[in-house]
Amino acid sequence: MPRDRHRPRRMLLVTEGARALSSPDLTLARGVEALGTACTLSDGVEEGGAAAWFRLCRRHDTVVLTHYNETSLFLARQMFLARLAGCVVVRWWVGSDVSTALREPKTAASVRRLDRAVDVNIAVAPHLVDELAQVGVQAVYVPSIADLSALESPMPDRLPRGVLVYLPAARRDFYGRAAVERAAAAHRDLPFIVVGDDAHALAHHPNVESLGWVGDMEALWPRIGAVLRLTEHDGLPRMVLEALARGREAIYAWPLDGCRWVRTDAEVDAALAAFKASTAPNAEGREVARRIAADAALLWLDTVAGARTARRPVDRLAALAGLIRCQRAYKAAARVAPVPS
Incomplete structure (x- = not known):
């Protein structure tokens, strides 16, 4: 069956901290690569300057973020920049990331702040969808991608x-x-x-x-x-x-x-x-x-495709406005020179 033209073809995977060999994002990569979608690990480029991050995003059509703790204004800014580069931004929720947001108010607040830059939240279990709703995040359920x-x-x-x-x-x-x-x-x-x-x-x-x-x-x-x-x-x-x-x-x-x-x-x-x-x-x-x-990887790709087709022209302006807000808030909080670009 021909692949839907809106499905991701080049995904950029962003995760927090060291990546273990069993990390969920690596399992995700194996699952979608078997269906023809290429995956690249960001290797921390999102932590540096805006220019390098923007160039990397321009070479991809989807950014997938997996993050387990409080997220920074800087990371939110980078996700808005990814949207301006043309990427669909996906936040992927796998379990303990949700429990941290439920347990820690500061993490929950950072989740809501970053959510303005996210096109679609994907959670691997139905109860995670319900739990995310408790912190103000709307998510869709797509089962975990596993080696079956x-x-x-x-x-x-x-x-x-x-x-x-x-x-x-x-x-x-x-x-x-x-x-x-x-x-x-x-x-x-x-x-x-x-x-x-x-x-x-x-x-x-x-x-x-x-x-x-x-x-x-x-x-x-x-x-x-x-x-x-x-x-x-x-x-x-x-x-x-x-x-x-x-x-x-x-x-x-x-x-x-x-x-x-x-x-x-x-x-x-x-x-x-x-x-x-x-x-x-x-x-x-x-x-x-x-x-x-058994079909989780295909459902995952179709869910991201749906997020892309749901975009409106005004969403690009919203991403630009979000980027500006984050940049101003970041500089005000840090009281330093503008973020290097």
């Missing part, structure tokens, strides 16, 4: 016994370290395979194998029968979707079809006991992954 190539492979006849846990060292508490540790201690007959924790905080448990950062998960999946994810807040995690696509069980602290929804230690224990009692693959979960996210 396993949908084309047969499911195992029997699920392995390994329980996979993602527990990044810098945010172990947010990812449920205490609950995971209690579960591992209560189910010593199950091997718990922990990834992401370079400090190996749970490695002292005899049934915990702490692997630290794992760049390629493919070799691990033959050992995994279930994913255990007990986050304080979440979007639509790619690891859960990929587990479902492989017919694995997902024991999850947030409601999602095809998963075992758990909120207490007792419910975690019951879910792990049910996992131990059956080795049958999770056929329902596989179909849920297919239904929710």
Whole structure:
């Protein structure tokens, strides 16, 4: 089918801080590049002068911003400049960025300020759309883009016994370290395979194998029968979707079809006991992954195309006015010479 002429062809990805190999924007890039859209990482050019940023934007048709904390007046100015360069500006919301905006009033205020420069907000889960509305941001739901190539492979006849846990060292508490540790201690007959924790905080448990950062998960999946994810807040995690696509069980602290929804230690224990009692693959979960996210990359591109076609001539004047406001506010706040261009 011919690609719609309004879909992005050259996307520029802007993210906050260091980019991990598993960053959502890199998964996004792989998904849309498979459909013919080229992606470039900004590599911090947005943090410098206006001229270099404007030139970079002119070589693209879409800017995608993923940012987890308070945003600056300077960044808002750069997003208005991207619109003047002809780009559709997309803010992509993936989970913890929304929880930060809900929790921190200053971050929420900066979100609303930058939102004036955004053409469309895309959130990876329906509950994120509702949460963003609480801080005054209108978003549309497009599922997380994940590697669901396993949908084309047969499911195992029997699920392995390994329980996979993602527990990044810098945010172990947010990812449920205490609950995971209690579960591992209560189910010593199950091997718990922990990834992401370079400090190996749970490695002292005899049934915990702490692997630290794992760049390629493919070799691990033959050992995994279930994913255990007990986050304080979440979007639509790619690891859960990929587990479902492989017919694995997902024991999850947030409601999602095809998963075992758990909120207490007792419910975690019951879910792990049910996992131990059956080795049958999770056929329902596989179909849920297919239904929710198999076409997510195409839907993502079509959503951005819709934002482009919705533009009006007056929007360019609004972008110019927003740029001027940000420039004045930035100089007033900083009390320094104009931003270098």
